Amino acid sequence: MMKLLLENWRHYLKEEIKLAIAKAKDIICPAPTQNLELNTANRDRAIQEGHIKYGPLNLEDEEYWVSAAEHWNTTPDVAQQSRCGNCVAFDISPRMKECIPIDTDESGELGYCWMHHFKCHSERTCYTWAAGGPIDSDEQSETNQENNPQALEDEPLK
Numbered sequence: 452m453m454k455l456l457l458e459n460w461r462h463y464l465k466e467e468i469k470l471a472i473a474k475a476k477d478i479i480c481p482a483p484t485q486n487l488e489l490n491t492a493n494r495d496r497a498i499q500e501g502h503i504k505y506g507p508l509n510l511e512d513e514e515y516w517v518s519a520a521e522h523w524n525t526t527p528d529v530a531q532q533s534r535c536g537n538c539v540a541f542d543i544s545p546r547m548k549e550c551i552p553i554d555t556d557e558s559g560e561l562g563y564c565w566m567h568h569f570k571c572h573s574e575r576t577c578y579t580w581a582a583g584g585p586i587d588s589d590e591q592s593e594t595n596q597e598n599n600p601q602a603l604e605d606e607p608l609k
């Protein structure tokens with residue numbers, strides 16, 4: 452009887468530990484989603500760096516797309532199809548939505564950029580855009596987080 456009780460107790464503890472680990476994984480958010488100053492620093496870097504050029508800052512700015520098209524050696528119309536919203540680095544998974552509570556406006560939505568580590572906007576883009584997104588599963592989001600430990604640090608990117 453005592454042995455059975457102990458086994459049940461052990462089993463119960465194991466399940467509790469598994470639940471606690473799963474919960475901890477769920478609530479860990481990339482630092483820039485929780486720290487506005489850090490997010491702004493990384494965003495400004497992405498705007499200013501010549502190889503990134505996050506934009507257009509004004510969504511009506513057609514000139515941005517002309518420059519992007521030149522950079523990608525294509526037309527502005529084609530360039531406009533490559534946006535954060537369909538970039539491989541753009542994370543809008545359910546768990547990330549919990550990290551970014553105010554995540555939509557009339558023109559689109561915010562997600563987390565795993566390449567440049569800030570909250571970027573689905574209607575913008577940058578010169579390092581890559582096909583394959585968005586990330587919309589918690590599993591992929593957690594894999595990205597495991598592969599990007601710097602996302603939990605409170606230091607802006609250099």
Ligand code: SF4
Pocket residue numbers: 497505534535538539540541563564565566567571575576577578579580581
């Ligand atoms: S999500 Fe993609 S396109 Fe948007 S800023 Fe990040 S790397 Fe650039």
